[in-house]
Amino acid sequence: MRSRFIIAIDGPAGAGKSTVARQLARRLRYRFLDSGALYRTVTLAALRAGLSPGDEEQVAALARTLDIRLEGGPDDPRVLLGGDDVSAEIRGPAVSNAVSTVAALARVREAMVPLQKGIAADGGVVAEGRDIGTVVFPDADVKFYLDADPAERARRRADERGEADVESVRREIVSRDRDDTDRDVAPLCAAADAVRVDTTALTLGEVVARLAAEIEGRMGSAS
């Protein structure tokens, strides 16, 4: 049993993974690993290079050459591509619309797994994404699967972005969820041993409290 846990949080867009993972990382003094940021950064690089997002050979070859770094703590996570801060650009609509196509490429995923394992080599990580508990860290100490109604997830995401058109945000996330769930490689799904939490009617504080209680319970029984 490692002394510092690996905590996996998976689920669809807007379920609250990122905010909850950051708060847990702060509370536990762990690192926060935003795996979606890696796929978003590869997508940005592919779009900048003029590649078609579904071109596996070319996008994977590019992905293997990229210098992607996740820096900062849970309060100010930053993503650097070749030393430049791309944290804002990777959240824009161009990347959001193409990222699921890039993330479905097996060879791109292969290139991203060692990076994630390296970050968690000594434990002490709260990692969030789509395949953390199933593929990247199947031996994570605690696994969660967060979900919420699509309308609520769209409302949260629109709020975050200051976007008035909630319906277009809903369409984007529903389409991305479908692509993420239906793909052959590392699809979005709950690990058999994940604790499932429906966050639709819960406040952020309530979600964090529920997850923290589960983690602290497991830490208590591990020590």
Ligand code: CDP
């Ligand atoms: O923040 P949001 O949940 O909208 O997205 P994200 O976590 O930044 O992930 C963006 C996209 O990257 C997802 O829709 C997936 O297509 C892909 N992704 C993935 O395939 N595997 C992961 N572990 C994380 C993200």
